[in-house]
Amino acid sequence: MTLINPYKPEPAVIQAIRSETPDTTTYTMKFRDLQEFSFEPGQFNMITLFGYGEAPISISSAPSEDGTFEHTVRHVGNVTNAMAGLREGDTLGVRGAYGTGWPMSQLEGQDVLIIAGGIGLAPLRPVIQAVIGDRRKGNGRYGSMEILYGARTPADCLFKDDYEEWRSAEGVNLLLTVDAVPQGMDWEHNVGVVTALFDQMKSRPADTIVLTCGPEVMMKFVVRGLLERGFSPDRLYLSLERRMSCGVKKCGNCQIGSKFVCKDGPVFAYAELMTLSEEVL
Amino acid sequence: MTQPKIAIFKLSSCAGCQLEVLNLEPYLLQLAGVLDISYFVMAKRDNAPGPYDIGFVEGAVTCGEEIAKLKRARKDCKVLVALGSCACYGGIPSMKNWEPQREVEKRVYEDLSAIESTKAFGIDQYVPVDAYLKGCPVSKEELVNFIKSTLLGMRPYLRPHSVCVECKLGENVCVFLSHREPCMGPVTTAGCGALCPARGKACDGCRGPANDPNPVSLAEAFKELGLHRPDIIRRFRKYAGATLEFEKGVEAL
Amino acid sequence: MAMPRAFAEAQRLLRLDKSRLDDFVEALKKVADVYGPVRKGVQHSFQLLEDKRPELDYHTTILPPKKLLHEPFEKLFSFEEDRVEVVQSVPKRPQVLLGIHPCDVHAIEILDQVYGGEYEDPYYQKRREQTVIIALNCTTVHDNCFCSSLGTGPELKSGYDLLMTDLGDQFLVEVGTPRGAELVAEAGLEPAPRVTLVDKERRLSEARNRLRKRLLTQDLDQLLKDNFRHPVWEELRHECLACGSCTMVCPTCFCYNTVDVLNLDLKSGWRERVWDSCLLLDYAQVAQGMNFRKDRDARIKHRVYHKLVYYEPQFGTLGCVGCGRCIDTCIKGIDITEIIRELRGE
Amino acid sequence: MTEKRIHVDYMARVEGEASLNVRVVDGEIKELVLDVFEPPRFFQGFLVGRSYEEVPEIVSRICGICPVSHQLAAIQAIEDAFGIEPSEQTKDLRRLLALSQWIQSHTLHVYFLAAPDFLGYESVLAMAEDYGPVVERALKLKRLGNDLTALIGGREVHPVTAVIKGFTSLPDEGELLAIRERLEEARKDAQATVTLAASLEVPDFERPCEHIAVRSSEEYAIYDGRVVSTEGLDIAAWDYRNHIRERHVPPAHALHSYVVGRGSFLVGPLARVNLNREQLSDNAKAALEKVRKAKGVEFPSFNPFHGAIARAVELVHAVDECIKIIDRLELVEEPISYQIKAGEGFAVTEAPRGLLYHSYRINDQGIIEEADIVSPTAHNVYNMEEDLRAFIPTVLDLPDDEATLKCETVIRNYDPCFSCSAHFLKMRIERE
């Protein structure tokens, strides 16, 4: 029996680096040797910096033809800080793609409401790209899309370069909010928590699937607010963060109740989480 | 990368933790290649003045002069590390903290005029500390691990949990259960490899409180072993009696 | 595995005089690395039988045989810059686990599920393939055993290559697989008459009757679901030392943590995995200090629920085999069977 | 009027903190203070009220370099109080533990602390470039000492296994044999150390004074025996306080230790070789003889600088003795049981740096009521000053930094351990 080793990172080469915010960077990479690599929006890779360790990071781009994929990383700890020192052409270790992604097939024929906070926009960007891409091709698989995004300050907003494109796409409504605006900075959008945008949104409970990712407190208020507005738990999808040392349902670290976040998640229907004894939000 | 400058300072201590630096023989020459050991009075005569990249402070603070010396060290060092349990918590010298100062002094000196000693505390009582290397003495493995991680600019992985974990990993016979020895392992920080239980001896708590200790429950378990109040107090007030966590063990009774 | 008919009938029952145990072990050593229970202080431990003799009348071992399949510390691969080389210390010869109790065999079968599935764990699997199980039925039991409640003992029904039962001055040896048959042929064991099975059954039912501890599994799922906020958890929060011992000794616990260890050149090193435990504060901690199970009771609950409820949906089996190690090893005497009794209001 | 000041703020390459201050006016020493500014940690003070069981691990923390000596002295004193006689096996393991520490500490001193002085380096690390193989040898010997301490004691610094009446665990026999092989190999390294120590150019300086060491009828004393001296002292441990006392001489913090009715005295390797050299191993004797032939150095010697040779010779002896002990050990588990009783106990032992004295008064609950500890360096401080007093006139013509270095050498030569003596050294020669 020959077993493939699921723990062995594959070398991937950095193609491009784009600074998103003072503490977040997007890396475009491509496997050096591996030819086949497919993934779905919402899946993640385990990224290794040899000597520093390994961290689960969502793929922040939609599947592409040329085999490249992107990761948007907030520099907060050992692996992610070390990534800040990488240059184009550097090699790192990647294995994946892991986890269940967003319920793309269920989105078909539905309106999509995306609610993200901070780095939580990263795993949702592939969905946005997929919906807009679909619209471009004129396939019309999805209904309208509303994006509610909150960050700490205007400078902390991710994917600023994308906003023009998103806004200009048909049937897309992008609503932005920040916690605070530093003195002297221009900001024409909302100030306040993400849930404060609810009054401006147009999505209707019956036709909409909600995808949300962000800090757990944020998601807690998002879920609460949406339920109050009549969204049903089985139409709310959340992407969760847990500690992961393997990504493949072996190390046990990521369990919530009987669920392995790495395998059963990271995307869960809220209805599913409600059945767990262990409280999530 | 230029070689980072290292300094090793000594306050009130047995010098055992510094000696552990010299005891790194297998790596010593290699380490000397990647580090500039710039200030290390026990090992060299030419000691350069600061600033330094990493300063290791050994020993508890027990007098005014040492506070001043410590503050200078803090100013001189980018990263300041408490080296060993004396520097982390006051260590063995802190055992005197619970008796009237003069009482203790009188037992040693007839003429007290020249003695000006304070209660013994860890260095973070007086200055901010960037990292703690626990143990009496420090673990060489952790020390090397710390140096490597710091060179790479990352936070080292120092086991934060109880000694019991490493005790089990080493498949030791539990001295608490098998020999009814009052073992401090369940509330003490691992990282020593459960050195004492592995040698048939109860953990003495030399590495201070673990990250989630339950000293109250352990104190009760000690009582069930037949220990009296003063015995239990002595176990908690040894290397790290000045910590809130171990003080809880004292107060439990 | 389909067995040749001749094998299934002819040599299933054999006997091994206790006086010949050493010869048997020597014969095994010729073809395999033999691990068995040996004395360690007042306890026992599975060790390579080099110059040591196995002590088969042992109660239990400190660490379960899991340690020989999923090592407490295991190098996953070494690296140099970005070159990665898998280093796997697979035993060159088969390894015989001699004298392992039924509960531990069941635990290995659970681990087979854990380390199988979509992403097989090659480290575990390769060792597992090389492993021969010579199990030993329990004719003596000890205070903390509750295997009968979980159907994991004191008698083993399957999962062995060979199965031994202590019949006083001899062992009955039953053959479970062709591999086991080969071994007994190698060692030249004599056939045993069918009547020895009667003796075996008598001894095992005596053992069963001596088991004092019980864990009633009926509606366990519902019981635990209904009692997530039972006061027992609050009591345990004060009692439990969160030292992690119970999980470190559990034969079905599988959690691990990975650490990169660097050489002094700061370029080469290896990734190692080390047993971890859900009882520890840092277990559910992620970057920036966020912790999903900060409270001790949440961690204790996770352990108990995992063993008794969550394994079922995850791996199709209960997660506890009733070996009693966690009870043996707890300084505070926290007892999973007592917890359940309390929840049941007994 | 000419005044010369020698001042060393912070003695380097010694263990602990001390300063030296000397003022010489018109060739006459007006002031000489060897001051230990290592702050006192009050061990004798806080031992009171602790349990006898904790004493070995607590006193271990007096000194990181000779923790074993403190442990063994304390254990013996407590055994003395309880009337316990340990088994031969226990004694042998203790000897091994003590010797392992001699190997480690002597190597550290000869190569790390003393040799750089005489070879003109500021530290052993600086020496490493020119003396690669020598430094490698030093590291190897020191590792051997450390490994042996760890094997018997469970840890190099502050070992854990030695307890009243025995050991909590015995060393693994296989590992013991493995280390025996390394000891065999280390013989030549130890002999090379003697050659190195004898080759160092030391001042021709002699100062007769009383030398004190422990003597045993059975062996070159390492662990127990009677206290004897070159002036005819011959007493048991319990009698120590009737003959050796301390006095406080301001402004220094260090206490001066003296023989009642006489004065300062020297303890350590030189004293031991002077007093007990007949009991050295054959190899060690041969090494001494070689030194005599090559360098004309005769023992007994009253040149304190010959301490380094004595230390190296003891290294040879220690290696031989360890092998001898390992060869006669047949390890068996020995149960440890005894009765606690009220009483007083006394012990002397030979730490690497010399005579170490511990005594305790214990109540019937096993609680310490009084503790008395005198470390080797505490014994030696007074003698160091006396050496300096005699030595300084010979260096007055040298430039200041050279004179200072020479004075430091006098002190370093003692391998002082100021943490241990817990009272001590700022040096300043003032020349007017």
Ligand SMILES: Cc1cc2nc3c(=O)[nH]c(=O)nc-3n(C[C@H](O)[C@H](O)[C@H](O)COP(=O)(O)OP(=O)(O)OC[C@H]3O[C@@H](n4cnc5c(N)ncnc54)[C@H](O)[C@@H]3O)c2cc1C
């Ligand atoms: C499914 C998923 C998707 C994610 N997607 C993204 C994303 O797209 N972008 C993004 O920026 N972040 C993402 N995260 C979060 C990201 O994984 C963490 O920020 C990252 O793990 C931080 O790793 P670090 O090593 O930099 O931080 P650290 O703080 O160094 O490590 C994180 C945690 O790992 C543990 N740990 C640290 N060092 C060690 C060690 N040596 N040994 C053992 N344990 C250790 C600790 O519990 C620590 O809290 C995602 C997380 C998950 C679970």
Ligand code: SF4
């Ligand atoms: S011996 Fe001490 S450290 Fe080891 S498991 Fe028992 S209580 Fe924990």
Ligand code: SF4
């Ligand atoms: S077992 Fe306890 S006393 Fe021993 S070294 Fe470890 S922390 Fe210190």
Ligand code: SF4
């Ligand atoms: S939970 Fe306890 S009794 Fe059950 S298998 Fe694990 S250690 Fe054994």
